Every structure is written in C-alpha cells, then in structure tokens.
Amino acid sequence: MYPTAFHLVRYGFLNAVADFKATYTWRSWSFGWLGRMLAQVLFFTGLGRVLDQPGAVRYLALGNALMTCVVDTMAVVATTSGERRAGTLSLLVASPADLMWVFAGRSLHWPLSGFATASAALFGLGPLFGVTWSAAQVAPVLLLIALTALGTYCVGLFLAVLVLNAPRLRNVVSNCAYLAMMAFCGVQVPVEFWPRGVGAAVQAVPLTHTLRALRAVSDGRPAAEVFGPVGAAVLTAGCWLLAAGVTLRWLVAVPARRAGTLDLSY
Amino acid sequence: MSLFLAALRLQLRLAPRSPGTLQVWATAPLFTAVFLSIAEHAHRTDLASFSVVAPTLMGQWALTLGIAGEIIAEERNQGTLEAVIATPGRFSVVVVARILAVSLLGVTTMAEAWLVAGLGFGRWIDVPHPVVLAAALLANAAAMAGTASILSSLFVLMPSARIVQNTLTYPLYLLSGVLVPLSALPAWAGAVGRAVFLSWSADLLRAALDGPAVPRPVTRIAVVALLGLSGYLIGALLLSRVLRRVRRLGTLTHT
Amino acid sequence: MVSTEEYGTARRGASERPADPAAADAIVVEDVGRTFAVRRGRAAGEVTALSGVSLRVARGEVHGLLGPNGAGKTTLCRILTTTLEPTTGSARVLGLDVTRQSRAVRRSIGLVFGGDRGLYGRLSARENLWFWCAMYGLRRSALRARTELLLDRVGLLDRADARVDTFSRGMKQRLHLARGLVGDPRVLILDEPTMGMDPVAALDFRALVAELRAEGRTVLLTTHDMAEAAAVCDRVSLIDRGRLLMTEDTDAVGRLLSGYERVVAHGVSAGLARRVGALTGVVAVRHEADRLEAETERPSATARVLGVLAAAGVHQVSTARPDLAEVYLHLVGRRGMGVT
Numbered sequence: 001m002y003p004t005a006f007h008l009v010r011y012g013f014l015n016a017v018a019d020f021k022a023t024y025t026w027r028s029w030s031f032g033w034l035g036r037m038l039a040q041v042l043f044f045t046g047l048g049r050v051l052d053q054p055g056a057v058r059y060l061a062l063g064n065a066l067m068t069c070v071v072d073t074m075a076v077v078a079t080t081s082g083e084r085r086a087g088t089l090s091l092l093v094a095s096p097a098d099l100m101w102v103f104a105g106r107s108l109h110w111p112l113s114g115f116a117t118a119s120a121a122l123f124g125l126g127p128l129f130g131v132t133w134s135a136a137q138v139a140p141v142l143l144l145i146a147l148t149a150l151g152t153y154c155v156g157l158f159l160a161v162l163v164l165n166a167p168r169l170r171n172v173v174s175n176c177a178y179l180a181m182m183a184f185c186g187v188q189v190p191v192e193f194w195p196r197g198v199g200a201a202v203q204a205v206p207l208t209h210t211l212r213a214l215r216a217v218s219d220g221r222p223a224a225e226v227f228g229p230v231g232a233a234v235l236t237a238g239c240w241l242l243a244a245g246v247t248l249r250w251l252v253a254v255p256a257r258r259a260g261t262l263d264l265s266y
Numbered sequence: 267m268s269l270f271l272a273a274l275r276l277q278l279r280l281a282p283r284s285p286g287t288l289q290v291w292a293t294a295p296l297f298t299a300v301f302l303s304i305a306e307h308a309h310r311t312d313l314a315s316f317s318v319v320a321p322t323l324m325g326q327w328a329l330t331l332g333i334a335g336e337i338i339a340e341e342r343n344q345g346t347l348e349a350v351i352a353t354p355g356r357f358s359v360v361v362v363a364r365i366l367a368v369s370l371l372g373v374t375t376m377a378e379a380w381l382v383a384g385l386g387f388g389r390w391i392d393v394p395h396p397v398v399l400a401a402a403l404l405a406n407a408a409a410m411a412g413t414a415s416i417l418s419s420l421f422v423l424m425p426s427a428r429i430v431q432n433t434l435t436y437p438l439y440l441l442s443g444v445l446v447p448l449s450a451l452p453a454w455a456g457a458v459g460r461a462v463f464l465s466w467s468a469d470l471l472r473a474a475l476d477g478p479a480v481p482r483p484v485t486r487i488a489v490v491a492l493l494g495l496s497g498y499l500i501g502a503l504l505l506s507r508v509l510r511r512v513r514r515l516g517t518l519t520h521t
Numbered sequence: 522m523v524s525t526e527e528y529g530t531a532r533r534g535a536s537e538r539p540a541d542p543a544a545a546d547a548i549v550v551e552d553v554g555r556t557f558a559v560r561r562g563r564a565a566g567e568v569t570a571l572s573g574v575s576l577r578v579a580r581g582e583v584h585g586l587l588g589p590n591g592a593g594k595t596t597l598c599r600i601l602t603t604t605l606e607p608t609t610g611s612a613r614v615l616g617l618d619v620t621r622q623s624r625a626v627r628r629s630i631g632l633v634f635g636g637d638r639g640l641y642g643r644l645s646a647r648e649n650l651w652f653w654c655a656m657y658g659l660r661r662s663a664l665r666a667r668t669e670l671l672l673d674r675v676g677l678l679d680r681a682d683a684r685v686d687t688f689s690r691g692m693k694q695r696l697h698l699a700r701g702l703v704g705d706p707r708v709l710i711l712d713e714p715t716m717g718m719d720p721v722a723a724l725d726f727r728a729l730v731a732e733l734r735a736e737g738r739t740v741l742l743t744t745h746d747m748a749e750a751a752a753v754c755d756r757v758s759l760i761d762r763g764r765l766l767m768t769e770d771t772d773a774v775g776r777l778l779s780g781y782e783r784v785v786a787h788g789v790s791a792g793l794a795r796r797v798g799a800l801t802g803v804v805a806v807r808h809e810a811d812r813l814e815a816e817t818e819r820p821s822a823t824a825r826v827l828g829v830l831a832a833a834g835v836h837q838v839s840t841a842r843p844d845l846a847e848v849y850l851h852l853v854g855r856r857g858m859g860v861t
Contacts, residue, residue: 007658019643086638091632091653102656257604
C-alpha cells in the first residue's frame with residue numbers, strides 16, 4: 001500500500017511539531033522569537049512616526065504586523081533544505097512516499113508559528129498605533145492571517161524545492177523572497193507606488209491580496225472588497241503549490257537522479 | 267601587529283565566498299528599497315540618508331554577528347582550536363581581526379545602498395563630509411568587531427546563546443537608533459541606546475550625509491572607538507575564560 | 522526475534538506489489554555503468570564510477586559487495602535504491618526495473634547506511650520510526666505495532682523516547698537498521714552499515730543480519746571490512762575502481778587463492794628459505810629474520826614444504842587458508858585500505 005497524501009502530511013507535521021518543540025520552549029519562543037518579531041514591527045513602524053504623514057503609522061503597523069507571519073513561514077526553505085544535511089533526503093527519495101506531500105507536512109510548524117506571531121502583532125501591538133479591532137472583526141482577521149501564512153507557505157515550498165540542489169543558497173533565497181514581498185506587496189507603501197511591471201508581478205503573491213483584504217476589513221469596507229482579494233489569494237496559493245509539485249518531480253528529482261546529486265551517505 | 271594583519275587577510279580571503287556575505291549583499295538593496303519607498307511615498311526626500319545608513323549598519327552587523335557566532339565553533343569543529351591556542355599569539359587578537367575583516371567588508375553595503383538610491387529612485391545622495399564619513403565608518407567597523415568579540419566567547423560559554431543571537435538584531439536596531447534617531451524613542455529607551463556604540467555611529471553617519479556641518483565630530487568618533495575598545499576588552503576577558511576551560515577540561519563542553 | 526508473519530499489514534501489502542514472483546533472482550544488475558560529470562577549474566570532464574557491472578543476487582542470499590572506499594559500492598547501492606539512474610545498462614529488483622518502475626522498487630526495498638546521518642536527531646527513536654512507518658504507508662495501529670516490534674528487535678525499547686541526538690553510534694546504527702525494516706522489505710541494501718561501530722556493536726550487527734537471512738530476506742551488504750563479509754555473507758563480489766572483479770561463494774574466494782595454502786615457520790635460515798622457494802608448487806616466499814612465509818598453489822606442494830622443514834629440524838610450523846583479506850589484497854593489489 002502506498003501512503004496517501006493526507007497521511008504523509010500528517011506524519012510530516014508530527015515530525016515538524018517534535019522538531020519545533022526541540023528548538024523552542026514556550027519561553028524562548030515568546031521572549032526570543034516573538035520579541036524579535038515584534039521589535040521588527042516597531043522598527044519599521046517607527047519610521048512612520050518621523051514621516052509626519054497622516055495614516056502612515058497605521059499603514060505601516062498593519063502591513064508589518066501581517067508581514068511577521070511571512071518571515072516565519074519562509075523558514076520552510078531552510079527546513080526542507082535541512083533534509084539534505086540530515087542525510088534523510090535520499091532516504092525519503094528511496095521510500096515510496098511522494099516527496100511533495102512529505103515536504104508539505106514537514107514544515108507546517110512555521111506557518112503555525114507565523115500565525116501566532118502575526119496574531120500577537122496585530123492584536124497586541126496594533127492598538128498602540130491606532131489599529132483597533134471590533135469583536136466582529138476578530139474572526140475575519142484571524143482567517144486572513146491563516147490564509148497569508150498558508151499562501152506564503154505554498155510560495156515557500158516552491159522556493160524550497162528550487163534550492164533543494166543548491167543548499168548554500170537557502171538563506172539567501174528565503175531572505176530575499178520575504179524582503180521583496182515586504183518591499184513590493186503593499187506592506188510599507190501601496191503597490192501603486194511601484195512601476196507598473198512590479199505591480200503586475202506582485203499580483204502572483206498571495207500576501208498582496210490578503211493584505212488588501214486585511215486593510216479592507218480594518219477600514220470597515222464592504223464585504224466584496226474582502227472576498228475578491230481572498231479568492232485571488234487562494235488561487236495564487238494553489239498555483240504556487242502546483243508549481244512546487246511539478247518542479248519537484250520534473251525539474252528537481254528526475255534531473256537529480258540523473259546527475260547523481262542525491263547523496264546517500266553524506 | 268603582523269598576527270593581526272595575517273588574520274585580517276585570511277578572513278578577507280574567506281569572507282566573500284561565504285553564504286552569509288552573499289546574503290548581506292543580496293538583501294542590502296532590498297532593505298534600501300523598503301526604507302526609501304517609505305520616505306519617498308511620504309515625500310520626505312530629506313530622509314534619504316536614513317535609507318542608506320540603516321541598511322549599511324544592518325548588513326554590517328548581520329555579517330559581524332554571523333562570524334562572531336561561528337568563529338570559535340568552527341575552530342573547534344575543525345579540531346584546530348587546540349592548535350591555535352598552543353601558538354604564542356594572542357587568540358583574542360586573531361578573533362577580533364577576523365571579525366574586523368568582515369565588518370570592514372560590510373562597508374560595501376553602503377555603496378550598494380547609495381547606488382540603489384541613485385539608480386532606482388533617482389536620488390543621488392551627496393557626501394558633503396567625506397572625511398567624517400570615512401572616519402566614522404572605520405571607527406564603527408572597529409567598534410563592531412570589538413563588541414562582537416564579546417559574543418564570540420559568549421556563544422561558546424552559554425548553551426542557549428543562539429536564542430540570544432535572535433534578540434541582537436531588530437531589538438538592538440530599534441534601541442540604538444539604526445533607522446530612526448533615538449530622539450524619536452521614549453526617553454528611557456533613548457538613555458539605554460546611548461550606551462550602545464551603534465547609536466553614535468548611526469547619528470554620525472547620517473550627519474555626514476546631511477548638509478549642515480557635523481558638530482563635534484572628533485568627540486563623537488572617539489566615543490564610538492571607546493565603546494568599541496571596551497567591547498574588545500570584555501571580549502578578551504571572556505575569551506581567556508573560554509581558553510582556560512579548554513585547557514582544564516581538554517574540550518569545550520557547551521555547544 | 523520476530524517472524525515476518527507478524528507484520529500483518531505488510532504481508533497484505535506484499536501481495537499488491539507488482540513484483541515478479543517468478544524472478545528467481547532478487548537483484549539483477551546487467552552491464553551497469555555510471556559516469557559523473559566533474560569540473561576541474563574550467564575543464565569539464567567525466568569520472569567513471571561504475572563500468573560494465575553485472576551481478577545477480579539470489580532470493581534469500583546475503584551478498585557482500587567488497588571494495589575500498591571509492592570503488593563504486595555506494596554508487597551501485599544508489600542505483601539499486603532508485604536515487605541514482607545508471608548511465609548505461611539496467612538493474613532490476615524483484616523483477617522491477619529501477620529506472621522505469623522506481624516507485625514499486627521503493628516499496629520493496631529497505632535502505633540502511635552507516636554513520637551518524639539519516640535520522641532526525643531532535644526526534645526520539647520512536648518518533649523517527651513512526652515517521653518512517655508512515656512514509657511506507659503504515660497507519661494507526663499497524664504503524665504503532667510495527668514501531669514497537671522494531672524497537673524491541675533492535676533493543677532500543679528502553680531508550681525509545683530519548684532524543685536520537687543523545688544516542689551512541691551503535692544505538693544510532695541499530696535505529697538505522699530498524700528504520701530500514703519499517704517497510705518489511707524483501708530486499709535490504711546495507712551500505713557500510715557498520716561504519717564507525719565499536720567491535721561489540723559490529724558483532725551484534727552480524728547476528729541481526731543472520732536473523733534477516735533466516736527470515737528469507739535478500740541482503741546486499743557493502744563493506745570494506747573483510748572479516749565482516751566473511752562472517753555474514755553467502756557470496757561476495759569484489760569491486761574496485763568501478764569494475765566487478767569477481768563474484769564467488771565466500772569459501773570459494775578463499776579456495777581461489779590457495780588451492781593456495783600458506784605455511785608459516787619460525788627458526789628458518791636463509792638457505793633453507795631458498796630451498797623451500799625452489800620447490801615446485803611454491804609460488805611465493807617471504808623471509809624475515811628467521812620467519813618464513815611460503816604460499817603454495819596446491820596441497821601436494823604444502824606437503825613437500827612441510828617435509829623439507831621437518832627434515833631440517835624446524836618444528837614451529839603452522840598452515841593456514843588465506844582469509845578474505847588476503848584474497849582482497851591479492852586482487853585489488855596492495856594499495857591499502859581507503860586509498861583510491
């Protein structure tokens with residue numbers, strides 16, 4: 001019997017949870033990681049305070065708070081690449097499991113951690129900068145954070161697959177990816193600020209759409225202005241996941257088996 | 267001195283090929299774009315110097331922190347730590363020289379940021395005070411190396427130092443006015459930030475890029491250098507503790 | 522010890538495999554070659570890791586693949602485990618082609634390699650096995666039952682919840698073996714499984730391989746340790762510089778060198794050594810201080826050597842059959858272990 005996708009994701013996730021527990025304790029996550037991420041939000045939002053532009057602080061606070069879950073989630077690139085360093089990549093390839101689903105489960109702790117981080121940032125730090133929420137807004141905001149985390153996870157999986165054969169680049173790629181999102185997806189300034197080409201390109205990024213939806217929720221705009229971007233976010237996330245699967249199978253695994261870059265013992 | 271220069275040269279040869287350096291070079295333009303876009307969008311062209319200074323200091327510090335974290339661990343993993351200790355040279359000199367090489371290399375991110383501002387945003391930033399800028403960059407690189415040398419020993423002595431390393435990025439940038447001057451922070455935070463060399467360097471570098479004359483440049487550079495020197499002294503003290511541990515236990519037990 | 526019948530679900534799984542039941546040989550390698558592209562400075566070149574290798578391993582056989590580091594053993598293992606495609610030739614495992622039917626092959630094989638890697642160090646032994654069981658399609662109670670059986674089998678039950686990071690080499694290696702068995706494979710590829718093991722652990726390992734054989738599993742074991750190969754293998758193949766030099770029964774390999782026998786004597790003068798060397802059937806003589814080592818190519822020659830020595834009053838004499846090590850050194854040449 002071959003393992004099913006659900007089964008692989010589930011056990012990949014159990015592996016992820018154990019991994020996470022071994023990395024962080026409750027205290028080290030809260031004070032080490034969360035503290036650092038909140039400081040990042042304050043750092044960028046701080047620039048808003050010297051701008052003397054109405055609404056700037058609020059704009060930056062909202063964008064950078066949601067951005068934290070992107071930073072967290074991008075760790076999927078390093079974790080996936082870690083399979084090679086641990087020597088488990090070739091064992092996974094030699095098993096009957098579909099590698100894409102293993103990877104999809106294996107780093108799920110990052111979007112979860114990202115969800116928690118961004119929630120803390122939006123609900124904890126937000127009010128300090130005029131980002132306040134009514135009780136009715138809490139559920140949609142949480143859903144949008146979750147969608148951002150999972151959508152970014154799909155982008156991250158694609159990048160992870162891309163650097164599977166170039167593990168040295170894992171941190172460069174994940175850092176550049178999230179910084180590019182931070183710069184161009186409407187986190188700091190509206191997408192329209194950038195040249196048309198950039199604006200078109202970032203439509204492929206789920207964050208662009210979830211952020212638009214989040215700002216609509218925050219401003220109390222009509223539901224249509226929320227659901228439209230949500231649909232686009234779901235669609236783009238699906239495309240990234242598909243691209244990751246196709247790339248892994250046909251552009252990474254097959255060439256790697258031909259070229260012999262999947263090592264057994266080291 | 268020759269030991270210092272030899273270690274510096276060694277690291278300068280090694281560093282450009284390391285993934286950490288590549289990462290800093292790749293991310294500095296993006297950071298610049300982030301900061302500049304915020305300033306430009308608010309029509310605050312006067313903040314362009316912020317957008318060049320912050321990515322420089324952040325890139326430099328990230329590089330410095332990276333090398334400080336791995337320098338002793340690397341020697342230990344290669345099994346060369348004992349050999350290095352057995353030589354007559356002062357190990358702390360080697361450590362600080364290698365870190366300095368990396369922090370000097372990090373100055374290149376300023377050129378990147380300057381080019382991004384010019385090519386990407388059409389803001390060719392003037393350098394009205396080149397001498398102050400050069401002196402401040404040098405003093406800052408040295409202070410970074412001195413301060414980071416504390417961490418290189420700390421990472422070996424403290425088992426959970428990796429988590430500490432996390433808090434030495436954004437919380438530190440925030441507290442030491444890397445992007446926004448300390449005057450924009452609450453008074454208590456500003457007072458803490460003044461004890462960190464980074465706040466002095468950041469102010470100096472921004473002043474050197476802005477038009478008006480830089481007040482008291484020599485004193486301020488001296489403060490950066492002094493804070494860096496005290497970092498080096500603490501680092502050397504900690505390092506001697508690490509080395510004593512190696513001699514006594516034959517190995518470093520903490521990782 | 523656990524019999525294969527206890528692995529209930531996997532037996533059901535086995536019946537679904539499209540493996541060819543009529544294939545008499547578990548592993549068939551036909552004329553397999555493998556080259557790797559390399560870059561030296563600007564020049565691009567090719568290294569040949571395997572060249573024209575053919576090998577058959579019968580069902581239930583424990584087959585040793587013996588050779589120095591860099592001989593091509595691991596390359597062959599990678600091809601058989603589907604993580605590397607051959608450049609030329611073909612290989613089948615249980616009748617399944619490793620290139621075209623790789624997924625079905627993966628279902629039928631277990632892979633174990635030596636050293637510290639290949640395990641999730643931050644996970645416990647039990648969590649590692651849960652994960653790998655899931656990778657082989659086991660679920661719920663079957664997954665848990667298999668994990669416990671395997672932990673018991675490799676003697677790790679009492680450390681099952683400890684992080685693998687804290688394990689000794691030997692314990693990690695036992696966990697590796699358990700990991701290789703999660704899919705209840707009919708064919709096991711063990712690549713240098715005792716690398717870095719202490720001698721006691723290595724002996725335990727041999728007992729385990731004997732159990733695997735008793736269960737009817739086919740084992741391909743690579744090693745550069747002759748004693749290990751001699752102790753556990755039915756047949757061995759010698760491989761060097763990508764070429765298969767020979768495949769023989771473990772005993773027959775010994776016979777090959779010495780119909781060949783060796784006589785060792787002490788208290789032998791140089792003159793007497795020369796006389797021994799002149800006898801027909803004596804192929805080599807070494808004489809150092811007063812110690813003589815003479816190699817003969819048939820038993821009659823051995824008898825003659827013994828006769829001459831006895832007549833000369835030499836009484837400290839022994840004869841021996843060469844072990845695999847000597848066969849190995851003869852065939853591969855005295856290049857030393859680990860040197861290529």
